[in-house]
Amino acid sequence: MLATFGFLTPMTMGIVLVTALVIFGPGKLPELGKSLGNGIREFRSATAEEEKTVEDKGVEIKKLE
Numbered sequence: 001m002l003a004t005f006g007f008l009t010p011m012t013m014g015i016v017l018v019t020a021l022v023i024f025g026p027g028k029l030p031e032l033g034k035s036l037g038n039g040i041r042e043f044r045s046a047t048a049e050e051e052k053t054v055e056d057k058g059v060e061i062k063k064l065e
Contacts (some may be wrong), residue, residue: 020032
């Protein structure tokens with residue numbers, strides 16, 4: 001039995017891929033994948049930066065008490 005990740009069954013992923021190929025064409029998909037990857041990378045970086053800022057502020061607040 002194949003593991004499913006929420007609603008992403010192999011059949012669903014296949015349908016999404018075929019739909020993307022029809023809408024965007026095979027030449028545009030690598031560019032879309034690259035831009036999606038860059039967006040995810042930037043989001044993770046910003047999230048990590050914010051977490052570090054919050055942790056630093058938490059340490060400063062504890063020192064003031």
